[in-house]
Amino acid sequence: MNLRRTVAVAHKEVREIIRDRLFFSLAFIVPAVLMVLFGYGLSLDVEKLPLAIIDRDGTSMSREYAHRFIDSRYFDFKGYSFSERDLEQPITDNLIRAAIVIPEHFQKDLLQGRPAHIQTFIDGTFPFRALTAKGYAIAINAQITADSLASYLAQTSGMSVAEAAAVFQPVKLEVRYLFNQSLKSIWSLAPKLIMVILMISPPFLTALGVVREKETGSIYNIYASTLSRGEYLVGKSVPYIVISTLNVLFLWWMATGLFGAPFKGSFVFFLLSSVLYVTCTTGIGVVVSVLVRTQVAAMIGTAIFTMVPAVLYSGVLIPISSLSRSAKLVAYLLPGMYYTNIVMGTFLKGVGFSALWRDVLVLLIYAMLLFSIGYAFFRKRPNS
C-alpha cells in the first residue's frame, strides 16, 4: 500500500466534502439535526395527558377524588365539564384525551358501603398512550380506594391510619429502577439515538461519495491509474470514518449536555468502540456503493439496509428480547444491536470492556467482513 496515493485520495475527498454544500450538510449538520428531532420527538413518556372531569355529585368526597387526578403529574387538568355532550367537541379537536365521570350519589353510596362506579374515557387512537393512561387511572383509583378503606378502618377500630393501611396491604411492593432511577425515557433514548444516527449518516455519505464518482466518470481516474483497490477503499473511507468520529463526540455531548443523559462508563472505551462501529457502518456504505451505479440506487439501498433495521431491530423502541424469533435473527445479524449494548452499557450501566468484549469482537468481525466484500466486488476493470 502506497501512503502517498492513499493520502491523495483521502485529501481530495475531504476537500470535496467540505466544499460541496450537500455533502457538508450531510456530514456535519444532518446528524445533529436528527439528534434534536428524534430526541424531542420520540419521547416515550406519557405525561400531562389533557384531562376533563364531570362531577355530577358535587360533594366533598367527589371533589377529593377529582383532586387526586388533578394533582397527578401524569394528567393535565383542563377543567370541569357538566355533560358528556360538552366534551365531544374538545375530544374530537384533540384538546382532551381523557375524561372522568363521577356519578351522582358518589358520596352517599360510599358512605353507605355501596360500591361507586367511576366512568373513564380515554382516547384510544394511540394504543400505547391509551394503555399507559389506563394504567395511571387504575393506579390512582386503587390508591384512593386503599386510602379510604384505611381511614374507614382507622375511624372504626381506633388504629392510626398508617396501621390501618398496613393491614390492608400486608405485602407492599417496593420498586427501585436500576440504571435509570426516575425512568426517564430520554436517558436511554439519547444513547440509542447515537447508534441510529451513526447507522444512517456514514453509509449514506460513503455510498454517495463513491457512486457520485461513478456517475460523473471521475472513477475512471482511479480505474486507469496504478492506484490499488485497497488504497482506493482506504483513502476513500478514512475521511468518512474521521468525520463520523467527530460526530460521535458531538452527539455524545448532545446526549449528556442537551438531554441530560448520565454517562457512567469509560469515555476512552466508548470512543474506541464507537470508531469501530462507524467503521462498520462506513463499510455498509462501501458495500452498497460497489454494487450499484446511480446515486438514487445508492440512497434507496442504504436506506433499506440501515434505517429500518436501526430503528426496528436494534432495541430502540422494542427490546431485542421481546422480538419474535425471526426478528431476533435479523437483529443478531446487524451491527446496531451490538453497539446498542455498548452505548447502554457505557452510558447507564457504567460497564466496560470486560462486560462488553463480545459486542466489540462482533463489530470488529463485521467491519472486516464488510471491507472484504467491498474489496472483492470493487473491480478496476468492470464489465460494463
Added chain:
Amino acid sequence: MGETQVVAGCSHSVEADRIPAVIRVSALRKEYGKQSAIAGISLEVQKGEIYGLIGPDGAGKSSLMKIVAGVLTFDAGEIEVFGVSLNSDSNAERIKDRIGFMPQGLGLNLYPDLSIEENIDFFANLRLVQSSQLTARKQKLLEMTHLEAFRARPMKQLSGGMKQKLGLICSLIHEPKLLVLDEPTTGVDPVSRRDFWAILGVLLKEHGTTALVSTAYMDEATRFHRVALLFGGQVVAQGAPEEIQQLVPARIVAITIPSPAVALSRLRAEFPQIEALGSLLQVFVEDKAGLDARARVVRVLGDVKPARVETMDPQLEDVFIALLRIKKLTTEPDRTSTLPAAPVSNPTQPKTPYAIEAKELVRDFGGFKAVNKVSFRVAPGEIFGLLGANGAGKTTVIKMLTGILPPTAGSGSVAGADMQTAGRKIKERIGYMSQAFSLYLDLTVEENIKLYAGIYGLPASVARERFRWVVQMAGLEGRESKAAQSLPMGLRQRLALGCALVHRPQILFLDEPTSGVDPVGRRRFWEILFTLAREEGVAILVTTHYMNEAEHCDHLALMFAGRVVADASPSDMKSEVERQSGKLVEIDAVHTSAALDLLVKAGFKGSVLFGSRIHVFSKDVPGDTERIKAALSEDPARSILPRSLTMEDVFVERVMALEQAVETTKNGAVS
C-alpha cells in the same frame, strides 16, 4: 493535390512498419447484455502516432478506448498494449503506469470543487510524480494552455475549453507513453478545439507519445495521422485520411436549380448519393475512367438546365457515407423520394414580414449577462442558424423567444405575437425540439405522436391525418408500434421532429437537433428541413455545433459571450473574412513543428497547426507561396496550396479577433 496526399499517406505507413505496435487489437468483441457494442474490430496503432477513431454515437468508440485503457473487460478477441495481453485484471494493471486516460464528457472526470492546481496535484499524487518534476511540468503545461492565471480557480467555474485543457494536463502530468482521449472536443467551440489540437500535437511530438483519440466530428479527421471510421461496432475503413478519401474516388457536383423536383428524380436514378438542400443539389459522382463528373451530371439532367454548376472534392463525410452505402451498413431505411404532400388544411397564420424578430434582447442571471442586446430577424421559409460555443447564450435566446424565460430587457415577436405577452399563443404556433429530443422513450412511435397531437388539442380526424404524415416523413412505416427507445438515433430524431411538427407550426425551433446522430441520419434530417422551409414556408431557427451544418443555413448569427458578433449568409461571412485576412493557404510540411517555427520567424504570425498541416492566411497568394517556399528552403514542403474557407475557419477567425480585442481593451485599461 490528390497525388501529394497519397504520397504523404504512404510514407507514414512505411515509417510505421519498422516499430512494434503500441496497440494491437484483433477480432475484438464486446457486448452489453444482448447489445453488441464492438463486433469484431482489428487495428494497430504505431508508436508516435495520433490515431483517430471517428464515428457517430453508438459506433463503439468509447468501449474500444476503455478496453485499451484497461478499464473495461471484453468478451472475445485479443488486445495487446505495449506488448501486454489484456486478458486479465492483473495484466491490465501492468500497463496503467504508462497510460493516460480521459473519459468522455467535458471535464466530468475532474473534481468541480477543487481548483485547477488541486486537480493537477491530485492526478500527480495518484501517479506518484516527484514533486520537483511536478512543479516544472505543471508550470510548463499551465503556461502552454494559458491557464496559469487561473491556478486557484475552482474547476466548476471554468469554461468548456478550459475544462478540456485542464483534463488534458491531468492526463499528461505523469508523461504517459500512450494517451487515450475519448471525444475530447465534443461540445467545445471551434476556437478552443483548434487550440486543443495544436497543444496536443506539440506535446505528443515532444515526448514521442502515442495517442488514441476519438471524435464525432468528421472534419477533425485531418488532425490524425491515421484514422479508423467506426460504425455499428465495426471498422468501415482505416488508414491515413487521404488514403480513406481515395477508397471511393469521386467528385461532388453541386448544382443550383430553382425547382429541383424533376432534376432530383432524374439524378436519383443514376446517382445513389445526393444531398438535396433546397435549390442546391450536391451529387456524389464516383469516378469512372475517362468520364468527367460534371459532364455526366449535365447529361443526366437533360433538358433541365441548372442555374449554376460547380465541382469540388468530396469531404471525408461524403466518403464515409459512400462506404456505408457500399458496405450496406446504414441503419437508414431506403429513402422515400420527398416529403409527403401536406394537406391544404393549413391553419391560418397572421401574415407578417418576419416570422421571428428579436430586438435588443437582454437576459441577466444575477450579475452575469447571458444574453446581451441580441437582435436578429428570420423571414418565413428561411433557415436561420445560431452558432456559438457552449455557454455563448444560444439556448437562452431560444428560451426567451419561445416564452419559457422572460427577458430582462428588449422585446421580440414570434409568429406576429409579442413574446412577452402572448406566451401561450406563441406556443401554439411554434414547434420546438430540444437537444434531448423530448420523446417519451417507453412509449411507442404511435403513442408519442398521438400524445403530442393531444397536447396541441388536434381534433381526431386531423390527428390521424398528421400521424400518417409524420410516419411517412420520418420513414417510420412498419415501426409504428415499436418503442421509441428501440429506434436508431437517426429515426428517433426524425420522430421528435415529427412530434414538434404535429400541429403544423409555421415556425420551428431546433436546439442542437443533430447531436450524436450519424452522418447519414444528419443529412436526411437536413433534407427534411430544407423541404419544410422551401415548400411549406416554415421558418426554422436552428442551433448547432457542427460547423459543416452551418454551411447549409441561409443566414447565420454568430454568438460570442452573449452577443451576436456576426450576422450574414455563410458565403458573405466567408468573403468578409477573405477580404479582411486573405485567402487560406495549406502547407503540408515534412517536419511540421520545425516548419511552423520557421514560418513564424519568417513573419507569418497567424500560422496554425491543423493536424499534420499548417494553415496560413495570405492576401497575396502567389507572392506568399514564394515566401513560404523560401522560408522552408532547407526542408521543402510537400505541397503549398490554397484551400477554400470553411465555416470553422470563419468562426475561429472571428472569435480570435474578438478575444484579441477584449485582451487589448483589458491591457489598455491596466496600463
